[in-house]
Amino acid sequence: MNRERDVLELIRREILSNIPLEARITRIDFEGPQIVVYTGNPAAVYEEEDVIRKIAKTIKKRIVIRADPSVRMDKKKAEEIIRKLIPEEAEIHRIIFDDVTGEVIIKAKRLGQVIGKGGANLKRILIETKWRPKVIRVPPMESKIVERILDTLYRESERRQRLLHEIGRRIHRPTLYSDNYVRIISLGGFKEVGRSAILLQTKESNVLLDCGIKPSSGYRDEFPYFDLPEFDIDSLDAVVITHAHLDHCGALPYLFKYGYRGPVYMTEPTQQLMALLLKDYLEVLQKEGKHPPYTMKDVREAILHTIVLGYGEVTDIAPDIRLTFHYAGHILGSAMAHLHIGNGFCNVVYTGDFKYERTRLLEAATTVFPRLEVLIIESTYGGRDDVMPRRDESELLLIELVRKALLRGGKVLIPVLSVGRGQEIMLVLDEGIKKGLIPKVPVYIDGMVSEATAIHTAYPEFLSRSLRDMMYNDENPFLEEYFHVVKDAQQRLEIVEGEPCIILATSGMLTGGPSVEYLKNLAEDPKNMLIFVSYQIEGTLGRRIMDIVRSGEKEVIVPLSSGSRLEYLTIKMEVHAIEGFSGHSDRKQLINFVRNLRPRPERIIVNHGERNKAEDLANTLSRIFRIPAIAPENMEAIRLR
Ligand SMILES: [Zn+2]
Numbered sequence: 001m002n003r004e005r006d007v008l009e010l011i012r013r014e015i016l017s018n019i020p021l022e023a024r025i026t027r028i029d030f031e032g033p034q035i036v037v038y039t040g041n042p043a044a045v046y047e048e049e050d051v052i053r054k055i056a057k058t059i060k061k062r063i064v065i066r067a068d069p070s071v072r073m074d075k076k077k078a079e080e081i082i083r084k085l086i087p088e089e090a091e092i093h094r095i096i097f098d099d100v101t102g103e104v105i106i107k108a109k110r111l112g113q114v115i116g117k118g119g120a121n122l123k124r125i126l127i128e129t130k131w132r133p134k135v136i137r138v139p140p141m142e143s144k145i146v147e148r149i150l151d152t153l154y155r156e157s158e159r160r161q162r163l164l165h166e167i168g169r170r171i172h173r174p175t176l177y178s179d180n181y182v183r184i185i186s187l188g189g190f191k192e193v194g195r196s197a198i199l200l201q202t203k204e205s206n207v208l209l210d211c212g213i214k215p216s217s218g219y220r221d222e223f224p225y226f227d228l229p230e231f232d233i234d235s236l237d238a239v240v241i242t243h244a245h246l247d248h249c250g251a252l253p254y255l256f257k258y259g260y261r262g263p264v265y266m267t268e269p270t271q272q273l274m275a276l277l278l279k280d281y282l283e284v285l286q287k288e289g290k291h292p293p294y295t296m297k298d299v300r301e302a303i304l305h306t307i308v309l310g311y312g313e314v315t316d317i318a319p320d321i322r323l324t325f326h327y328a329g330h331i332l333g334s335a336m337a338h339l340h341i342g343n344g345f346c347n348v349v350y351t352g353d354f355k356y357e358r359t360r361l362l363e364a365a366t367t368v369f370p371r372l373e374v375l376i377i378e379s380t381y382g383g384r385d386d387v388m389p390r391r392d393e394s395e396l397l398l399i400e401l402v403r404k405a406l407l408r409g410g411k412v413l414i415p416v417l418s419v420g421r422g423q424e425i426m427l428v429l430d431e432g433i434k435k436g437l438i439p440k441v442p443v444y445i446d447g448m449v450s451e452a453t454a455i456h457t458a459y460p461e462f463l464s465r466s467l468r469d470m471m472y473n474d475e476n477p478f479l480e481e482y483f484h485v486v487k488d489a490q491q492r493l494e495i496v497e498g499e500p501c502i503i504l505a506t507s508g509m510l511t512g513g514p515s516v517e518y519l520k521n522l523a524e525d526p527k528n529m530l531i532f533v534s535y536q537i538e539g540t541l542g543r544r545i546m547d548i549v550r551s552g553e554k555e556v557i558v559p560l561s562s563g564s565r566l567e568y569l570t571i572k573m574e575v576h577a578i579e580g581f582s583g584h585s586d587r588k589q590l591i592n593f594v595r596n597l598r599p600r601p602e603r604i605i606v607n608h609g610e611r612n613k614a615e616d617l618a619n620t621l622s623r624i625f626r627i628p629a630i631a632p633e634n635m636e637a638i639r640l641r
Helices: 003-018 042-047 049-059 075-085 111-115 117-129 144-155 157-171 252-257 268-287 296-304 391-407 421-434 449-457 465-472 489-497 514-522 541-550 587-596 611-625
Strands: 025-031 034-039 063-067 092-098 103-108 132-137 182-188 197-202 206-209 238-240 264-266 306-308 315-318 321-327 335-341 346-350 374-378 412-415 443-446 483-485 502-505 529-532 556-562 565-571 574-577 603-607 637-639
Touching (some): 003 049, 034 042, 042 063, 042 117, 063 132, 075 103, 075 117, 111 117, 144 268, 144 296, 144 449, 157 296, 238 315, 252 296, 268 306, 421 443, 421 502, 443 514, 603 611
Parallel strands (some): 034 063, 264 306, 374 603, 443 483, 529 574
Antiparallel strands (some): 025 034, 092 103, 182 637, 197 206, 315 321, 321 335, 335 346
């Protein structure tokens, strides 16, 4: 017998010797990081809940119980029973049976009604139909992309089952070495913003933390340094994605294009936002006539290999590495990765992008971890001058400016990023209108913002407490009657010719998309107003306009490239930029985050920031806290233990 089977054999023995015979266990197997137990008598296993919990604790694995295919009820009959059992108020939308996993997926509006008191309904469904119920909330707003992802996963569920089994075997292979080491190789995103990628190596395993692109740079510098000798796609055990922004996940399909077939760990909202942003990225490249680095086929392959984890779920991702996600507060689904290596040999926290302050949309990042020796921290706003204005002041300023433009009969254009800032600004405007500070005019939402908003409404439990409570009470601020989703170019024309209004449109830096179309039509009227609410990267049209306005020019003429012709745009509308809505921690928040960390790290490594900011933050942190802190270059190897 090979050693690989030994681990499963030990787990089998532990389970079989503790669960009574009536449970009629038919099969025990790996499925990704978890153990699946098939039973001919699910009711009996449910009686033994405590026993299962105890076994799971002993073997340190998550255990999933499924009915053996031979005992599952006929689907039609099962559906009848489910519909009879669950009260009408639950509003069931769809019931889908998954033959491979033995799950019945119930999509409903009110989950509590489906689940029943203490899970009573779910238990009865399992006992009577022998199908294992899985409940999914129907979001109050529809997202086509989410539906498509679900359909892909169900359609390919047989293949997915097979690959999860393979992943499970690989994770649970016995460790070969008794001594160990931990090192990281900076593949990208060090002393720069973009193409985040860190290879973490132990004697046993290789894990890639983030896999981003640097979209603003030329083709050559767009990807992480995958050509370094340390990086070997075939020995990669896992990829961990902290959040859906392209500078953290944009190169993931590229790995699949070149043959990676292992697991990719992320939260569920990240999976969906990532699908949305990757699809959009390819579409924009195509429109611009550029050669895409990969295709939708590679994107689908990446999604098929994702394993979604919630915050706080401790998960084996390699024989000697355990991953736990923690709340990062940066965008919906964003996470910090805690890596527990070699039974406590070394504990690493990689923050990814994070916000150490509550916003309207999200809670602040976590600072408490079970153990921590090495901290890898971002430094986007780590520079000496990176102190942002207070959020409440920024909100008031936005409301005041919008009011001023509307009252003089103008229209307000706010270019926004589709994920995060778009929703945050919607919430500020919503409150302004409800409090009567802003006249009740139509707020038009154009571009990917509405699809991203729909994904937000599907995950109230990932949002700020106040927003979540509102949504649970069926008060959804995103659905207020003054928010209108723009459907086509015709409607765009009507809007620019119509009454005073507010327009939120992508892209946030005027690099293309509907925001540029609106700008062309609104720019020449001094009654109108343009308000930037996010960082404008050098080289973008947004940055050019901002720079000229800041230099004191009243009338701005900027070149607009449209196709091969060069057009000029005269901007007479009022232009403002409001800082303080960022999803990143500013310098003060970065320092306070380290101050409040529990436990205190022994070493700090700074990444994800322009050269001087990364260096400045490293110097500052080591001076204040007397913890050795460095800001490495790309392509360095750093030994952690
Ligand atoms: Zn980000």
